[in-house]
Amino acid sequence: MIRFRLVVAVFLLALAAGPAWALSSPSEMLANPVLEKRAEAIGMQLRCVVCQNESIEQSDATLAAQFRAIIRRRVTEGWSDKRIMDWMVQRYGTFILLRPPFDPMTWILWGAPAIALAVGGVAIVLARRRHPSLPEPLSVAERQRLAELLK
Amino acid sequence: MDAIIRRRLLMLGPLGIAAAGSGVFWALMLRMQQGKYDPHALQSMLVGKPLPDFTLPGQTPSAGFSNTDVNRGKLPALVNFFASWCIPCVEESSALDELARQGVTIWGIAYKDKVAATAGFLTRYGDPYHQVARDADGRTAINFGLYGVPETYVVDRTGIVRLRYAGGLSSDSVRDTILPLLRKLG
Numbered sequence: 498m499i500r501f502r503l504v505v506a507v508f509l510l511a512l513a514a515g516p517a518w519a520l521s522s523p524s525e526m527l528a529n530p531v532l533e534k535r536a537e538a539i540g541m542q543l544r545c546v547v548c549q550n551e552s553i554e555q556s557d558a559t560l561a562a563q564f565r566a567i568i569r570r571r572v573t574e575g576w577s578d579k580r581i582m583d584w585m586v587q588r589y590g591t592f593i594l595l596r597p598p599f600d601p602m603t604w605i606l607w608g609a610p611a612i613a614l615a616v617g618g619v620a621i622v623l624a625r626r627r628h629p630s631l632p633e634p635l636s637v638a639e640r641q642r643l644a645e646l647l648k
Numbered sequence: 649m650d651a652i653i654r655r656r657l658l659m660l661g662p663l664g665i666a667a668a669g670s671g672v673f674w675a676l677m678l679r680m681q682q683g684k685y686d687p688h689a690l691q692s693m694l695v696g697k698p699l700p701d702f703t704l705p706g707q708t709p710s711a712g713f714s715n716t717d718v719n720r721g722k723l724p725a726l727v728n729f730f731a732s733w734c735i736p737c738v739e740e741s742s743a744l745d746e747l748a749r750q751g752v753t754i755w756g757i758a759y760k761d762k763v764a765a766t767a768g769f770l771t772r773y774g775d776p777y778h779q780v781a782r783d784a785d786g787r788t789a790i791n792f793g794l795y796g797v798p799e800t801y802v803v804d805r806t807g808i809v810r811l812r813y814a815g816g817l818s819s820d821s822v823r824d825t826i827l828p829l830l831r832k833l834g
Contacts, residue, residue, distance in 0.1 A: 546690060546795035547795060547796065549688060559760075560786075560795065560796075563786060563790070564790075567790070586693075587693060588693060588790060588791060588792075588793040589690070589693065589793050589795070590690065590691055590692075590693045590793070592690055592691070
């Protein structure tokens with residue numbers, strides 16, 4: 498029982514430790530923890546255009562550092578999250594959003610799971626139709642003969 | 649149909665898909681090798697729009713300029729971001745010289761560079777620019793959606809950006825991309 502509790506405790510601790518990738522160096526961080534949290538959350542959703550698979554929060558590129566500074570300034574100035582994101586998209590396009598929006602360019606991406614399900618479903622229905630359900634159960638005479646044979 | 653033949657045909661399905669996939673992949677790699685496809689290239693939000701508002705100080709002896717100066721100057725024109733610390737900028741200097749010789753107006757913006765370093769760069773590799781301004785903190789570049797230097801923007805007669813060329817220009821890209829577009833824009 499003690500061991501079980503220990504495992505649970507370790508697991509909870511690991512959860513509580515939270516993401517280790519919030520990379521803003523202490524000097525960049527805002528004094529106000531609420532605003533800093535917001536700035537980090539925004540930065541995590543934006544792609545660094547230099548190291549394209551890293552977020553602005555994760556990247557060491559100087560351009561990313563500059564974006565972090567801009568986001569923090571806007572957050573302090575009271576801009577809403579959406580306004581800051583729109584400001585970035587206006588300059589760098591939707592590619593800068595790590596979570597692509599649902600638009601004519603990306604509907605096939607977002608719809609892929611549904612499409613796959615539909616195709617699979619159709620395939621199953623077709624296969625079922627071609628191979629109709631199990632044959633009739635054995636008659637009493639057949640069952641007796643089978644038992645004879647298996648003796 | 650014979651069961652064995654059907655099974656063989658079934659096997660061909662996945663094989664066919666794999667073959668088609670490798671074909672696409674091969675074409676992609678080939679285009680990357682030929683320089684026709686760059687997976688890191690970003691589309692520019694500025695294409696089809698006027699230049700963003702900016703007013704930048706000059707790199708002496710050049711005067712500074714603003715977006716309205718570009719729009720009032722000779723058009724079509726190029727706006728070129730460069731920096732002395734950027735290797736592709738060195739490589740594209742001869743292509744820019746060639747454009748300048750052909751009478752193309754090129755507005756230069758020194759990106760995140762020191763005054764003395766920019767001056768040294770212009771002395772060493774030539775100055776093809778109509779005027780050179782300084783974007784020391786790179787804030788104007790962000791309004792352009794710039795993601796690295798060099799980047800070249802083609803502005804048409806009405807002040808609309810028609811092309812963003814990311815990376816160094818070469819004699820090939822000048823001949824195949826920039827000059828045909830400038831000719832088309834008149």
